[in-house]
Amino acid sequence: MAINIKNLPRKKFVLPGNAACPGCPESMGLRYVGMALGEKAILVIPAGCTSVIQGLAPGSGLGFPIVNVPFASSDAVAAGLAAAKEVVGEDAVIVVWAGDGGTADIGFATLSGAAERGDNVIHICADNEAYMNTGIQRSSLTPFGAWTTTTWTGKRERKKDVPLIMLMHRIPYVATASIAYPTDFIEKLRKAASIKGFKYIHLHAPCPVGWRFDPAKTVTVAKLAVQTGMWILFEAENGRIRLSPPSKPYADKSRRKSLEEYLKLQGRFKGITEEGIRALEKMVDENWETLLKLIEATS
Amino acid sequence: MAVRPLTGNYAVAWGARLSRVKVVAAYPITPQTTIVEKLAQFIESGEMDAKMIRVESEHSALAATFGAAAGGVRAFTATSSHGLMYMHEMLWWTAGARIPVVMAVATRTMGPPWNIWTDHSDIMGQRDTGWLVMMAEHNQEVLDMTIQMFKITEDPRVFLPGIVGLDAFILSHTTEPVDIPEQELVDSFLPPRRQPYVFKAGDPLIMGNIPSSLEENMKMRWDIHRSMEEAKKVIQKVDAEWERLTGRGYGGLTECYRCSDAQYLVAGIGAWVGDMREAVDYLREEFGVKIGVLKVRFVRPFPREDILKWASSVKAIAVFDRSVSPGSAGPLFLDIAAHLMASGTMLPIKDLLAGLTGVDVTYEDIANALLRFVSEVEEMGTVKQPIEWYFGR
Ligand SMILES: Cc1ncc(C[n+]2csc(CCOP(=O)(O)OP(=O)(O)O)c2C)c(N)n1
Ligand code: SF4
Numbered sequence: 001m002a003i004n005i006k007n008l009p010r011k012k013f014v015l016p017g018n019a020a021c022p023g024c025p026e027s028m029g030l031r032y033v034g035m036a037l038g039e040k041a042i043l044v045i046p047a048g049c050t051s052v053i054q055g056l057a058p059g060s061g062l063g064f065p066i067v068n069v070p071f072a073s074s075d076a077v078a079a080g081l082a083a084a085k086e087v088v089g090e091d092a093v094i095v096v097w098a099g100d101g102g103t104a105d106i107g108f109a110t111l112s113g114a115a116e117r118g119d120n121v122i123h124i125c126a127d128n129e130a131y132m133n134t135g136i137q138r139s140s141l142t143p144f145g146a147w148t149t150t151t152w153t154g155k156r157e158r159k160k161d162v163p164l165i166m167l168m169h170r171i172p173y174v175a176t177a178s179i180a181y182p183t184d185f186i187e188k189l190r191k192a193a194s195i196k197g198f199k200y201i202h203l204h205a206p207c208p209v210g211w212r213f214d215p216a217k218t219v220t221v222a223k224l225a226v227q228t229g230m231w232i233l234f235e236a237e238n239g240r241i242r243l244s245p246p247s248k249p250y251a252d253k254s255r256r257k258s259l260e261e262y263l264k265l266q267g268r269f270k271g272i273t274e275e276g277i278r279a280l281e282k283m284v285d286e287n288w289e290t291l292l293k294l295i296e297a298t299s
Numbered sequence: 300m301a302v303r304p305l306t307g308n309y310a311v312a313w314g315a316r317l318s319r320v321k322v323v324a325a326y327p328i329t330p331q332t333t334i335v336e337k338l339a340q341f342i343e344s345g346e347m348d349a350k351m352i353r354v355e356s357e358h359s360a361l362a363a364t365f366g367a368a369a370g371g372v373r374a375f376t377a378t379s380s381h382g383l384m385y386m387h388e389m390l391w392w393t394a395g396a397r398i399p400v401v402m403a404v405a406t407r408t409m410g411p412p413w414n415i416w417t418d419h420s421d422i423m424g425q426r427d428t429g430w431l432v433m434m435a436e437h438n439q440e441v442l443d444m445t446i447q448m449f450k451i452t453e454d455p456r457v458f459l460p461g462i463v464g465l466d467a468f469i470l471s472h473t474t475e476p477v478d479i480p481e482q483e484l485v486d487s488f489l490p491p492r493r494q495p496y497v498f499k500a501g502d503p504l505i506m507g508n509i510p511s512s513l514e515e516n517m518k519m520r521w522d523i524h525r526s527m528e529e530a531k532k533v534i535q536k537v538d539a540e541w542e543r544l545t546g547r548g549y550g551g552l553t554e555c556y557r558c559s560d561a562q563y564l565v566a567g568i569g570a571w572v573g574d575m576r577e578a579v580d581y582l583r584e585e586f587g588v589k590i591g592v593l594k595v596r597f598v599r600p601f602p603r604e605d606i607l608k609w610a611s612s613v614k615a616i617a618v619f620d621r622s623v624s625p626g627s628a629g630p631l632f633l634d635i636a637a638h639l640m641a642s643g644t645m646l647p648i649k650d651l652l653a654g655l656t657g658v659d660v661t662y663e664d665i666a667n668a669l670l671r672f673v674s675e676v677e678e679m680g681t682v683k684q685p686i687e688w689y690f691g692r
Contacts (some may be wrong), residue, residue: 080366
C-alpha cells in the first residue's frame, strides 16, 4: 500500500490560472486530492478560500468536476449526489472539500447528519484555523492564543476536537493529515475511497496570509505543527485508532520540539504571553493523553 | 384509473411515486409530515424504487434534493412554513443552478407564535427565488400538478425548479375522492428526466464559481426571467396534454369561473378559491351580482396576459390575500395591480387581507366582503379603502 511519489498520476488537477495566494496550503491539498483520486472525484465545495482559488467562471483553475454550494449545505448536497450516483450505478467518489468554518461551525449539523446516516462521502476539512476567505476571523478551530480580526488580543477558547467528535459518530474511517506529509494524506484518501459510508479526513493547512508567516515556509510550519505535537496524525478504521508514522515519535513528549519554535514563525502568536504558551502546552499534553488512552482502549 | 379517498398530502406522495422520483430528502414539519411518512412507506415496502435521505434539517433537505438532481436523477422534497424559510438560501441556489426539482409546500403561517394553520406567508415569501410557484384548489389538482410540475420544470424551455402549494389542513389533511392515474398513463405523459447538465466523474464541469463578468452574471438572472415567460407556454401545453389523457384540465395559469358576463372579479389562490366559487354562486342567485372568480393558479410565472384579458371587461376587482407584506399590501394584490396599471388598465381594485394566521374564512365571509365591495363601487365608482383587513363578521 506504500505510496511512492514517482508512481502517482502525472495529470494535474490544480491548473495555471487558479487564484490561490502564494504558499497556499489549500491548493497543495487539492493537488494531493487529484493525485489520490484522479478522475473519480466529484468535489462539493462550500464558501471559503477554495471558492476563490478555482478562478473565474466560465473558466476553472481546477481540473475536477465541482459543485459549488452554499456555506452550510455541503455534506447534504454530497449525500444527494452520492445517492444519485448509486441510483445510476456510476463509480464516482464524492468529496466535500470544506474549510474549518464550513466543517466545524456553520456546516457542523450537516456534517454530523451525513456522518450519522452513513452517506457515501469523503469529507475533507481543510483546516487553516480561521475564516480566511472573509479576512481571518476566528473559528471554533482557531487555536487558543491566536490573533485573528475578531480576537485582537488572542483567542481565549481552545480548538474544538472535530476528529474525535467524528470518531464518536462511529463512522468507518476518520483520519488526520497534514499538507506537509503528502504521501500519508494520499494513502489516507485512497483508503477512504475504498470504504463505503461516511469518511472524515481533517487536513491541517497552515495559511501564510492568516497566520502571518513567510509564504515560502508553509511546509516548514506544517511540519513543525506535527513535530511539536500541536497536530497529531492518526487514523481510525472502524474505530481502531493508530498513530500515523510521522507522528509516532512524538507520543514521547521528550522527543517533541519546543512549542516556541512553532509559534515564533507565526505573526498570529506575536502577542502570546509566557503564561499563554504554558496553557497551550498543557492543551497539547492533554490532547496526546486523551488520544493515547483512546488508542489503548480501542486496540 | 382508481378513485380513492386521499388527503392532499397523500395525493402529493402519489404524484411523486407515479412520477418515478428516485431520491426523496425531507425533514418533518406539520402539516407537511404525512407526505414524507407516506413516501417512506412506499419506499420501504418496495412499491416505489427510490432512495430516501432522512436529513437533519430543511436546509439539508433541499441541499440533498439539489445534489441528487444535479447528479442526474429526479428528486423531490416537501416542507412548510419555518422549514421553507430555513431552506430559503437553497431555493436561490437550486434555481440559479437551473436544476429542475419539485417541492410540495403545505402552506402554513409563520411564527411567532407557534401556529400550524394555513396562510400563504411561507410560499409567497419565495416569489423572487426563481422557482415556479403554483397553488392547488383541491386534492385532485394536487396530485395532477405534482406530476405536471415534473414535466414543466424538466422542459428545456424552463429548466427551473417548481413548487406545488396546498393549504395546510384544508387540503393537506382533508380527505377527498382522488382519481389516481395508472402508472402507464403517467409514463406515457412524463418523458425520462431532462436537465441542462449532470455532474459526472471525469468530466470537469464547474458550477457556481465567481463570475468573470458581472454582465454575464446579470444575464443569468435575465435568462431565468425569460424562461419564466417561456414557462407560461409550457404550462398551457402540459395542462392541455394532461387534459387529453385524463379529461382533467385546469386552464393553465388561471381559470375564470362564471366570468363570461362578469362585471366584477374576485381573485385568489389556493383552497379558498372553492369558497369563492360558492360565494359567487350565492351572490349571483341572491343579489343578482354579476361576479366571477379569477383563480390564479400560478403565482410565478405571473399570468399577466390572462389577468389583463379577464380584467378588460369588468368594472372592478377584489383580491383576497392570505399573506401581507407589512407596510405595503398583499402580494397577489400588488402583482395584479402593478401589471394592470402597467398595461394601462385602470380600474378600482381592492385588497382584502383575510384568513391570515389561519383565521377561518367561510364562503359567507367572502360573500359578505364582496357585497360591500360591490356596493361601494356601484355607489362611488371607486373603492374607499383599497387595502382592507378582514377579521370576520
Ligand atoms: C450563510 C453564509 N454566511 C456567511 C458567508 C460568508 N463567508 C464566506 S466564506 C466564509 C468563511 C470561510 O471560512 P472557512 O470555512 O474556514 O474556509 P476558508 O476560507 O478558511 O478556506 C464566510 C464567513 C456565506 N458565504 N454564507
Ligand atoms: S488565505 Fe490562505 S488558505 Fe486562503 S487562499 Fe490565501 S493562502 Fe490559501
